[in-house]
Amino acid sequence: MPSSQTVFSVSQLNTQIKSLLENNFSGIWLEAEISNLTKAASGHWYFSLKDENAQVRCAMFRMANRKVTFPAENGTQVLVRANASLYQARGEYQLIVESMQPAGIGRLQQAxxxxxxxxxxxxxxxxxxxxxxxxxxxxxxxxxxxKGAAIHDMLSILNRRARHIEIDIYPCLVQGESAAKDIAEKIKLAQADQSLDLIIVGRGGGSLEDLWAFNEEQTALAIASCPFPVISAVGHETDITIADFVADIRAATPSAAAEIISQNCLDLAATLPHLNNRLTNGLQQTIRAQQNRLLTLKMTLSEHSPQQKIRQKQQWLDEQEWRINEVLSHKLTQLKTKQQKLSDRFAAHSPLEHFYSIKHQLAELQNRLTSTIQSQMQTKQNKINLAAQHLHAISPLATFERGYSATYNQQKQLIKSVKEVLPEEEIQTQLKDGFITSKIINSRSTTDS
Incomplete structure (x- = not known):
């Protein structure tokens, strides 16, 4: 037994490893492909995230996955925000996914x-x-x-409400790979004019990709280093860019920027958007600070969190449900196989099947007997026909047909010689079609001279 080292139980070891994972890997972003996705009856999702060389098990509970707005399926490339944890029942490391979005949009959001x-x-x-x-x-x-609608709208408002303001336009790219560099260069070029009072940087609305030039670091640094006040006027009111945070004043739209500076320059109302912007930024910073504090408290309490224990129990219940279903399915398959074997054995020894078998054999024998009798009868018939033909060939009747006849005495005896008859004796001659009765008048032998 080690004397100077702590001897852990498995539960103690898993608890400490779980705490280390959750405290050091919280709020991490991970881009990978979904595989082995299972959506439990409880509403929770269990799946793996994988790349070419590795994978990690994940759980996304019902309250989190109900916010997913796209079809999450096996093979989908996603960006997730997750907390590392340990499923203590099996001692397996896993990720608890809090949010999920498609990988393409997710990469921009992450950046x-x-x-x-x-x-x-x-x-x-x-x-x-x-x-x-x-x-x-x-x-x-x-x-x-x-060439955009933004410059047209701003010039229209300024021309109508503040004609005394001199305007210098610095055309630049506002979209594409070279846009951020071009915007930064034009800001630096504009600030060389010491007579300026302020600079408006912006463009019309568009997608996150369209507005990306205003989310790049070189654009932000050019705005931050400008000695003149800078108004960020990018997109629509709901569009938020990095340029909005760095600029001195954020206008909801390019038109709003023109409205701000075209008001009475001496009127206090001209400062209200700026004050509103400062108030908004201050509130956002306060909220972020409180969110960070809340996250710290959440991580501290995670080890004893009833919600996390409930989630682990829910995951355990889902696994037990799968195991029970698997065992029942296997048992049902075995019973069906056994039942089929018994049915086959019963069918093989069934009296009814035996009866049908004998009946079938009798039918076959009857067919064979009938066929044999018919064959023998045909053979006999052929023999009879041959005999009849032969008999007909030697029959006296056949002789009669050729014109011959036979003569009989009163005693029905065949007369073969003239010596067997007497004068005045009646005789009968048989022809092919009947008899002739005659009386002997005279008889003469062919041997007489």
């Missing part, structure tokens, strides 16, 4: 969150860095596409 966290940690979202909106705006620069 967005990563850059957002990085820039936030660098302090680029801090309120003290935000520059206020100038009170007397005379000249602005607009960095956007020269």
């Amino acid at each position: 967005f969150e990563a850059l957002k966290t990085k820039l936030q940690n660098q302090g680029l979202f801090d309120l003290h860095r935000k520059k206020p909106l100038p009170t007397n705006i005379r000249k602005i620069a607009i960095v956007t596409s020269a």
Whole structure:
């Protein structure tokens, strides 16, 4: 027995490993392919996530998977956010998946969150860095596409409501691989004009991919390093980009940006969007801080969480249900096989089957007997026909047919010689078609001279 080392029970060891996993691998992002997906009757999902060389078991409970908005199937490439855990009943490491999305969109969202966290940690979202909106705006620069609807809308509003403001337009790409670099270069080019009061950077609405140039680091750094106030005016009101967080003021749309700066430059109302933006950013930072604190408390309490224990029990129940179904299915198959064998044996020894077998044999014998009798009768008939033909050939009747006749005396005896008759004696001659009665008048032998 080791004297200086702690001797663990299996339960103690699994508990400590579970705690280590959950405390060190929480909120991780993983991109992989779904396989071995099983959707239990309880509503929970159990599956594996795999790549070319490895796989990991996962569980996604009902309250989490009900938020999945696309068809999750085997072979689907996904991006998941999960917490590592240990299923203590089997001592198996697994992931508890909290959210799932298609891999393509998920990669962009993951990159967005990563850059957002990085820039936030660098302090680029801090309120003290935000520059206020100038009170007397005379000249602005607009960095956007020269052909889009955004520049048209902004110029229309500014021309109608603030004609005194001088506008310099710096056309740039707002979509595609080179867009972020072009936007950053045009911001730097615009800030070389020391007479500017502020810069508007933006474009019209689009998908996450379309707006991605405003989620790249070089765009964010160019906005953050600009000495003039920068208004981010990207997409629609619901679109949020990294540029919105870094900019001094966020406008919900390009038109909203033009509305902000075209108000009475001396009117206090011109500062309200900026104050609203600062208030929103402050609330967001407070919420994020509280969320981080809540996550820390959640991780601390995870080992004793009743919900997690319930989930493990639910997973155990699902496994027991599968095992019972598997055993019952196997037993049912065995019983069906045994029943079939007994049915076959019974059928082989069944009196009814024996009767049918004998009946079949009798039918065959009857057919054979009938066939044999018919064959023998045909043979006999053929023999009779041959004999009849032969008999006919030697029959006196046949002789009669050729013109011959036979003569008989009164005693019905065949007369063979003239010496056997007397004068005046009646005789009968037989022909082919009847008899002739004659009387002897005279008789003469052929031997007489």
